[in-house]
Amino acid sequence: MTKPKPYAVVPGSRGPRRDFRISVGLREGWDAEGRVFDVSEAVRTARAWMKRRVEAGQPALSGMFTRAEVTYAWPREDGTVGSDREPVALFTGEAVHAYLGALADEAVEAMLNELAMELGEALGQERIYVAFADRTWILDRGEETS
Numbered sequence: 001m002t003k004p005k006p007y008a009v010v011p012g013s014r015g016p017r018r019d020f021r022i023s024v025g026l027r028e029g030w031d032a033e034g035r036v037f038d039v040s041e042a043v044r045t046a047r048a049w050m051k052r053r054v055e056a057g058q059p060a061l062s063g064m065f066t067r068a069e070v071t072y073a074w075p076r077e078d079g080t081v082g083s084d085r086e087p088v089a090l091f092t093g094e095a096v097h098a099y100l101g102a103l104a105d106e107a108v109e110a111m112l113n114e115l116a117m118e119l120g121e122a123l124g125q126e127r128i129y130v131a132f133a134d135r136t137w138i139l140d141r142g143e144e145t146s
Contacts, residue, residue: 015097018108020061021131022116023070026087028124037123039067042089045122049115059100061111063093089119095132108132113139 024042028034043065053060068090073083095101095108109132116128116139128139 010098012101013096013098015101016133018095018097018100018105018133020063020093020095020108020112020133021129022091022112022119023129024089024091024116024119024123025070025125025127026067026089026123030126032084035124036087039065039089041122042091042119045119046091046115049118053111059103059107059111061093061095061100061108061115063091066090066092089123091115091119105133109135 026037026039026042028037046065050060050062066089068088069085070088071083071085073081076082095103100108112130112132116130119125120128120139120141126141130137130139
């Protein structure tokens with residue numbers, strides 16, 4: 001029986017961990033009656049974004065989509081508490097050092113914002129939640145960016 005060949009660390013692949021997440025709602029708008037998109041619509045949107053970037057000679061992020069539900073509660077003016085849940089698509093991954101290590105964090109953040117805005121537009125969202133490395137932020141269609 002032959003011994004399997006051992007794995008080796010790929011040269012240039014070590015570096016600081018730069019994981020990311022984009023959380024985008026799958027229910028259009030704020031109303032409970034809003035259209036609910038399938039996660040495949042988020043996947044289609046992200047793949048089109050990736051393809052456009054690579055065709056233009058630019059780097060792109062790659063990652064995984066999963067469907068999840070966000071749950072939350074809030075105080076009402078009458079003293080009671082409301083709660084709800086809604087479906088979301090989570091795009092998670094890492095800016096892998098072997099492929100994107102030369103990019104500054106600001107460039108990765110710009111790509112995350114660009115993709116998040118495309119996902120928000122395609123899925124009829126007002127807000128998209130983004131996390132990168134040790135930072136988080138919310139993109140809101142009605143807010144100024146900073």
